Amino acid sequence: VQLVQSGAEVKMPGESLKIACKVSGYSLNSFWIGWVRQMPGQGLEWMGIVYPGDSKVTYSPSFQGQVTLSVDRSTSTAFLQWSSLKASDTAMYYCARHAVVGYFDYWGQGTRVTVSS
């Protein structure tokens, strides 16, 4: 099982961004894929999960409306996107495979997003 994330991004406030998480080594439709934020020097925050089978998404209320989770089954890739970045979006973002009982058992290496003017 591997989750490989796209590279670091440096953006300006107001710009849009879509980061990727390509999965391999298991049947994509068997597990949800989740995203976790870690702001500099801070803890882990559960953002939401997406089910590749039908693209159903469950967001944390803290992130609802702030980001969009999606998946492209043809490329086995999950995405996290912003339409208008803020400086407060500066963080490391991890994707991870989400088991039915709520744990993340395989993680990507992380994508660092820096938003600065």
Added chain:
Amino acid sequence: DIQMTQSPSSLSASVGDRVTFTCRASQSISSYLNWYQQKPGEAPKLLIYAASTLQSGDPSRFRGSGSGTDFTLTINSLQPEDFATYYCQQGYSTPHTFGQGTKLEIK
């Protein structure tokens, strides 16, 4: 949202020590409690799920226990590679919130 509270926030210990961390949920989460280890510059790693099931490949010196609202993670005979930050997470209801973490440092 269910709030997860970990204590202590940091802990100093020596190689060979036994340490215990605690995690408390703001409401009952049955046994839907997971523990992760994160080292600086690395992604988190699943250690224990369902409160007490050791993830495949993880050393048996890690032990999880508890149910309902109160949980513990015990590390027996600390090894140098165990110095890291440990997070609990509830998998009972979405959002599957994390605790704020306990940083384990070398004394």
